[in-house]
Amino acid sequence: MIISLQLDSETPLFEQLRNQIVIGIATGELAEQEKLPSVRQLAEDLGINTMTVNKTYALLKQQGYIVIDRRHGAKVSPTAHESPNHSAELEEQLQLIIAQATIRGMDQSRFQTLCSQIFSRMTYQH
Amino acid sequence: MIISLQLDSETPLFEQLRNQIVIGIATGELAEQEKLPSVRQLAEDLGINTMTVNKTYALLKQQGYIVIDRRHGAKVSPTAHESPNHSAELEEQLQLIIAQATIRGMDQSRFQTLCSQIFSRMTYQH
Amino acid sequence: MIISLQLDSETPLFEQLRNQIVIGIATGELAEQEKLPSVRQLAEDLGINTMTVNKTYALLKQQGYIVIDRRHGAKVSPTAHESPNHSAELEEQLQLIIAQATIRGMDQSRFQTLCSQIFSRMTYQH
Amino acid sequence: MIISLQLDSETPLFEQLRNQIVIGIATGELAEQEKLPSVRQLAEDLGINTMTVNKTYALLKQQGYIVIDRRHGAKVSPTAHESPNHSAELEEQLQLIIAQATIRGMDQSRFQTLCSQIFSRMTYQH
DNA sequence: GTGGTCTAGACCACA
DNA sequence: GTGGTCTAGACCACC
Numbered sequence: 001m002i003i004s005l006q007l008d009s010e011t012p013l014f015e016q017l018r019n020q021i022v023i024g025i026a027t028g029e030l031a032e033q034e035k036l037p038s039v040r041q042l043a044e045d046l047g048i049n050t051m052t053v054n055k056t057y058a059l060l061k062q063q064g065y066i067v068i069d070r071r072h073g074a075k076v077s078p079t080a081h082e083s084p085n086h087s088a089e090l091e092e093q094l095q096l097i098i099a100q101a102t103i104r105g106m107d108q109s110r111f112q113t114l115c116s117q118i119f120s121r122m123t124y125q126h
Numbered sequence: 127m128i129i130s131l132q133l134d135s136e137t138p139l140f141e142q143l144r145n146q147i148v149i150g151i152a153t154g155e156l157a158e159q160e161k162l163p164s165v166r167q168l169a170e171d172l173g174i175n176t177m178t179v180n181k182t183y184a185l186l187k188q189q190g191y192i193v194i195d196r197r198h199g200a201k202v203s204p205t206a207h208e209s210p211n212h213s214a215e216l217e218e219q220l221q222l223i224i225a226q227a228t229i230r231g232m233d234q235s236r237f238q239t240l241c242s243q244i245f246s247r248m249t250y251q252h
Numbered sequence: 253m254i255i256s257l258q259l260d261s262e263t264p265l266f267e268q269l270r271n272q273i274v275i276g277i278a279t280g281e282l283a284e285q286e287k288l289p290s291v292r293q294l295a296e297d298l299g300i301n302t303m304t305v306n307k308t309y310a311l312l313k314q315q316g317y318i319v320i321d322r323r324h325g326a327k328v329s330p331t332a333h334e335s336p337n338h339s340a341e342l343e344e345q346l347q348l349i350i351a352q353a354t355i356r357g358m359d360q361s362r363f364q365t366l367c368s369q370i371f372s373r374m375t376y377q378h
Numbered sequence: 379m380i381i382s383l384q385l386d387s388e389t390p391l392f393e394q395l396r397n398q399i400v401i402g403i404a405t406g407e408l409a410e411q412e413k414l415p416s417v418r419q420l421a422e423d424l425g426i427n428t429m430t431v432n433k434t435y436a437l438l439k440q441q442g443y444i445v446i447d448r449r450h451g452a453k454v455s456p457t458a459h460e461s462p463n464h465s466a467e468l469e470e471q472l473q474l475i476i477a478q479a480t481i482r483g484m485d486q487s488r489f490q491t492l493c494s495q496i497f498s499r500m501t502y503q504h
Numbered sequence: 505g506t507g508g509t510c511t512a513g514a515c516c517a518c519a
Numbered sequence: 520g521t522g523g524t525c526t527a528g529a530c531c532a533c534c
Contacts, residue, residue, distance in 0.1 A: 114220065320521095351405070366468075374477065510528105
């Protein structure tokens with residue numbers, strides 16, 4: 001799985017990393033139960049500090065995306081995790097995105113098409 | 127138009143404000159050409175620093191959502207502006223949202239329904 | 253409020269600090285809405301690194317004990333936060349403590365007395 | 379006696395194991411003088427490393443919960459052992475638990491009821 | 505080997 | 520002023 005970080009971005013490194021891993025899980029690039037690289041390894045590969053990766057893993061763990069097993073390191077979490085707050089949060093984010101798209105002249109049908117394209121890339125199954 | 131800011135949120139105040147104004151434009155609560163309150167006025171109403179509102183307005187202007195006229199203050203921008211980078215950015219944001227929704231077990235049809243509901247609230251026309 | 257950290261303890265500094273702040277809230281030493289010292293200030297007072305205090309604050313925030321206001325720093329959270337998982341967790345911890353007390357010969361009545369004494373120190377009200 | 383370990387828990391395996399054995403003793407599931415399984419046996423049953431079980435037994439011995447006889451293996455310790463530091467430690471742990479419960483809105487009477495329920499499960503006698 | 509903690513010191517975004 | 524992020528490098532606990 002290819003991860004690319006933009007050092008000059010506004011979004012913090014640990015968040016960029018977190019996002020890319022989440023997408024990797026959803027697309028199936030990171031299979032369920034698959035072992036993630038070690039903190040040190042990933043930090044070295046990406047040329048960033050171990051603490052940054054550490055923080056990312058802790059965040060992903062806290063959000064239920066991965067599980068950290070003392071014996072074998074970090075793995076993709078096997079269970080789908082439904083969060084009650086997630087719907088509200090999702091709706092809020094989506095509303096903003098749709099508002100921006102609308103103002104820029106994208107109509108609903110083109111938006112839905114875009115969604116379909118993106119969904120077709122997601123192969124994650126429970 | 128009602129604006130509510132969460133002081134303890136992760137999202138900076140100016141960004142919360144910016145987002146709510148963008149949504150206001152898309153839903154039509156803020157009509158095209160409509161005059162926005164003055165920086166001072168809005169800052170006072172919201173109980174925040176004028177610098178923060180100032181930053182918000184500057185950002186909205188830079189992103190093309192409003193125009194700032196020295197004599198008449200800030201107005202909702204009359205024209206839709208297709209930004210070249212916007213679609214790339216949109217797709218990226220959407221991908222992340224969809225990834226998260228997928229992992230949490232929401233399927234495409236439910237997602238599309240949610241989008242439709244949100245679109246039906248948007249009345250902005252060019 | 254007096255905070256004392258044991259550098260040679262098994263419990264990490266950030267956790268010791270977190271625990272003492274939680275107790276401070278419950279006893280009322282830290283009143284509701286009361287402002288906590290700044291990260292830098294507290295770090296300096298305790299002779300530890302700012303990141304350690306930072307981590308503590310982030311943890312307390314995530315657990316709902318404090319609220320971080322961008323304008324004024326960290327404050328004791330005004331609302332009581334009931335967590336559904338808390339009961340289970342509480343019971344588990346309590347069971348272990350009671351088991352140990354039992355084996356060491358403390359009977360229920362002495363245990364309850366001890367609880368009462370501790371409760372009488374807690375003045376936190378919602 | 380059923381022992382269940384969570385590999386993804388914050389608490390180290392040896393500590394989880396230690397805690398469950400202590401509770402087993404207090405509830406009487408492990409009777410006084412009862413022989414514990416051998417290190418190898420238990421490790422195999424639980425699917426963990428023998429070093430981990432070894433460490434657990436050494437800890438339990440050091441804390442006086444079991445005695446280890448070279449010829450007959452580990453047995454539940456026959457005598458109750460009042461440790462001088464224990465009451466201080468107990469009080470500290472209890473204070474933290476009560477603080478958290480208080481903040482989350484549990485009052486003393488409900489707490490005491492919970493304690494009673496737990497005590498009723500403990501059948502250990504000296 | 506793994507993740508977790510801590511330090512010292514720097515820089516940035518926000519208000 | 521505040522908290523948040525990041526680095527480089529060290530040490531520790533667990534398995």
